[in-house]
Amino acid sequence: MSLVLYEHPLSPYAQKCKIALYEKGVPFEVKMPTAIGSGHADDDFIKANPRAEVPALIDGDFAIFDSTIILEYIEDRFPEPRLMPRDPKGRARARMIEDAMDTHYEPINWGLGEIRWFKRAEGERARVIEARAASQARDFYAWLERHLGDRQWFGGDQFGWADVAVIPYVNGSTGLGVGPSPTSKLGQWQAGANARPSVAKTAQAAAESIKGMAMVGEAVKQRLFKREYRDHRLEWMIRSGGLDVVLEGIQADTIRFSHEFR
Numbered sequence: 001m002s003l004v005l006y007e008h009p010l011s012p013y014a015q016k017c018k019i020a021l022y023e024k025g026v027p028f029e030v031k032m033p034t035a036i037g038s039g040h041a042d043d044d045f046i047k048a049n050p051r052a053e054v055p056a057l058i059d060g061d062f063a064i065f066d067s068t069i070i071l072e073y074i075e076d077r078f079p080e081p082r083l084m085p086r087d088p089k090g091r092a093r094a095r096m097i098e099d100a101m102d103t104h105y106e107p108i109n110w111g112l113g114e115i116r117w118f119k120r121a122e123g124e125r126a127r128v129i130e131a132r133a134a135s136q137a138r139d140f141y142a143w144l145e146r147h148l149g150d151r152q153w154f155g156g157d158q159f160g161w162a163d164v165a166v167i168p169y170v171n172g173s174t175g176l177g178v179g180p181s182p183t184s185k186l187g188q189w190q191a192g193a194n195a196r197p198s199v200a201k202t203a204q205a206a207a208e209s210i211k212g213m214a215m216v217g218e219a220v221k222q223r224l225f226k227r228e229y230r231d232h233r234l235e236w237m238i239r240s241g242g243l244d245v246v247l248e249g250i251q252a253d254t255i256r257f258s259h260e261f262r
Contacts, residue, residue: 002060003027003057003058003059004028008032009205010210012101013106015168015202015206016164016165017070017074019199021074024080059073067102071098090156095161105169106232106233107232110236112130112176115130118225120242120249121244125242145184145185163193221254226253226254226255226256227255
């Protein structure tokens with residue numbers, strides 16, 4: 001068996017796949033696509049994922065893309081220990097939480113990264129966007145706590161699918177200064193999740209990757225990076241006060257949209 005996961009350590013989509021594989025004790029190799037973020041991904045990676053986005057999983061001669069489908073494949077291919085709850089309501093809850101994190105929550109961290117790392121806006125315009133992101137994160141934490149309830153994990157007494165889907169995003173927000181209070185219900189859940197070796201190893205790789213982010217703002221100005229403003233990200237930036245960010249990026253040719261299938 002030879003599993004290869006195309007990833008970037010900061011991608012929450014890739015992180016949840018790594019955590020799942022670690023939890024199941026499955027050996028795998030990680031690769032980072034060449035020229036990732038430039039809009040010119042290498043051919044081998046695009047063959048694995050025509051979206052030209054991480055993650056992509058290679059299992060022998062079979063390639064899978066989309067983080068949710070990859071998680072489903074991992075669960076089917078390596079059923080123990082089980083991550084998805086057995087009962088229909090628990091399974092539906094796990095899927096809803098994952099989808100909400102991947103679509104509604106992801107652009108909050110991504111948008112903060114556009115401001116903090118890629119310097120898309122400064123001064124008052126940056127403060128408006130950052131305040132919007134912080135407010136959205138707080139509202140989302142309340143929603144997550146309602147789903148968590150009095151349980152140790154989102155699925156009950158066992159770390160599972162929804163926990164795998166949530167922890168990369170909450171850790172990312174903490175690194176950006178908008179994480180949950182450590183004494184809150186969600187903050188205590190976060191501490192428990194981070195104590196797991198699968199999460200700690202994934203988070204450490206992300207922390208090490210952040211060290212190389214200091215110069216990415218300049219790289220955008222030099223058009224070495226073309227950031228992907230797809231679907232929910234584009235909507236979030238516009239509705240959060242960043243319409244000018246989008247228009248300026250299009251004019252400067254420093255943003256791109258979804259890769260076309262070929």
